[in-house]
Amino acid sequence: MNTTGLYKCRTLALADARAVELAAAxxxxxxxxxxxxxAMHRLVVSYALPEHTLERALALVAPHGLLPPAGSLQAWHLKLILFAEGVQLSNLDTPVPxxxxxxxxSRIYQHHPHGDHDDTPEELRRER
Known part of the structure; x- marks a missing residue:
């Protein structure tokens, strides 16, 4: 299984330095x-997908009021990431077809008649 797409690194924009420190802890x-x-009011979060998800991370910081406002661009971006991770996790559960x-x-193809087929009977081909 290819695991390169399972390691995630996300940047969260938070309200202030105190929120960054609390969310990191x-x-x-x-x-x-x-x-x-x-100083930048940012938190960089890294995780491997099957064990951790952004949804779980947001659920941990939500009770402390550390999430961006509901209508902000950051909130929409996080929703898009949550959807993409959900699809990726469901695809991991899907068995290989x-x-x-x-x-x-190639064996099937070899047994089919092809366009350059000679209809001359075998005994007439030997006489030439």
């Missing part, structure tokens, strides 16, 4: 890797 305690940038390999199709 909450998320670090739950196993998220956090880089607090209080059982398909035929190239060998099966």
């Amino acid at each position: 909450l998320l670090s305690a739950d196993g998220y890797a956090c880089l607090a940038l209080p 059982d398909t035929k390999g190239r060998q099966a199709f």
Whole structure:
């Protein structure tokens, strides 16, 4: 399985430096890797998808009032990320389809008559 798309790094814009420090402490305690940038009012959160999700991270900081306002661009961006991660997680649960390999199709193709087929009977071809 390809795991390169499962590692996520998200930047959250928070209200102030205190909110950044509090969110970093909450998320670090739950196993998220956090880089607090209080001067910029940003928090960089890193995680691997099957174990952690952005939805879980937001649920941890929501009771403390650390989420962006509902109508802000950041809130819409987070909703889009939540949707994309949900689709990615559901695709991880989907089994790999059982398909035929190239060998099966090449064998089938070899047994079909092709466009350059000579209808001359075998005994007449030997006489030439």
